[in-house]
Amino acid sequence: MSALKDILAEAKIISFDFDGTLVDSYTYxxxxxxxxxxxxxxxxxxxxxxxxxxxxxxxxxxxxxxxxxxxxxxxxxxxxxxxxxxxxxxxxxxxxxxxxxxxxATRPYPCAVQLLKILKAEGKIIVSVSGDDGIPGFKEKRIEASGLARFFNKVIVIPSGLLSRIEALLEIAKEYGVEPSDVLHIDDRREVVLQIMQAGFNAILVRSGMYAEARSIHEVPEVDSLCSILEVLSGNRFSEKF
Structure with missing residues (x-):
């Protein structure tokens, strides 16, 4: 976990995917x-x-x-x-x-709120970068209704076929005057995490939801849940029901 702690400590901007990463929008x-x-x-x-x-x-x-x-x-x-x-x-x-x-039918995952709070308290810039739902305004309204929007310095919802996640993260890095290596993205899709790492950003995979059993990729840092990240930051253990 020491490598994960270093990645979190060095990140100036932390980006979160929404569905399947911060919230369970699949179970129901x-x-x-x-x-x-x-x-x-x-x-x-x-x-x-x-x-x-x-x-x-x-x-x-x-x-x-x-x-x-x-x-x-x-x-x-x-x-x-x-x-x-x-x-x-x-x-x-x-x-x-x-x-x-x-x-x-959407619920924040255990430790999501606590994790965002502690990152905010540490002075991290927190952003949300995720794909849209195909209906204009849907994702933004769901993010707002989740109660998590208050933690984000910026929310980017990517319309299908236009801006990529990598392009969005590059724009964020440029806006805040940091290098890609200062940006950490957290996602539940292995292929997204790998692509983002290959573009020069840091990334963490959260094994949650429908992708929990997917094949591991050796190069990708993985955690079982958001609670695992919170434990690294706080030094305390948290229940998945927390």
Whole structure:
């Protein structure tokens, strides 16, 4: 853990991914899917039949970093169609309800708040760099609703196909007048962490959520949870339920 402690101590800017890193926005997605299916008119007796394949398709898209929530209604309609159910077009309030459902189904991981507090107290510049949800404003509203936005000096939500995480981190480094080696990014996706390290930044992988069992990459520093990082900083042990 001494190497991890050095990385944290030397970082002037610490960047966090949002979904799957600071917050659990995946565990309750089955509930979100079922709620939205009911809202679109799925008969309760067919809910499980439709929600299970819809959930599996959503999961595969998320794992591939290809989920666009602008197409969420279409995902549900197609899952229903494949099981012999024709759903109508989504109602006008579909996206508003989807946003509220995702907000309610998102929980900060154990130690997230405590970790951000201690980093802030140490004078670190804390930023959030993450991809968008495919619907303008969704991610920003979810970050605000999470209660974590108050810790960030800057929030960057990257529209799909435009700015990359590396480009965003380079802009942040330039804005604050530091070198890439002074920037630490924390993420739950191994391929993202590796790319960021190869670009000259420091990075830490948090093994959480749907990527916890993915193959390790030798070059990538890994921790089991945010609590592990907090323990390095504070010298105290914390429960995963903390």
């Amino acid at each position: 997605m089955k509930d979100v899917i079922e709620l939205m299916l009911l809202h679109m008119g799925t008969p309760p007796n067919m809910l499980q039949l439709v929600s299970e394949p819809a959930y599996q398709e959503w999961l595969e898209l998320e794992k591939a970093n290809a989920m666009n929530y602008a197409n969420f209604a279409l995902l549900l309609i197609e899952a229903a169609r494949r099981n012999g159910l024709v759903l109508p077009s989504p109602p006008p309030d579909f996206n508003a309800l989807l946003l509220e459902a995702r907000i309610q």
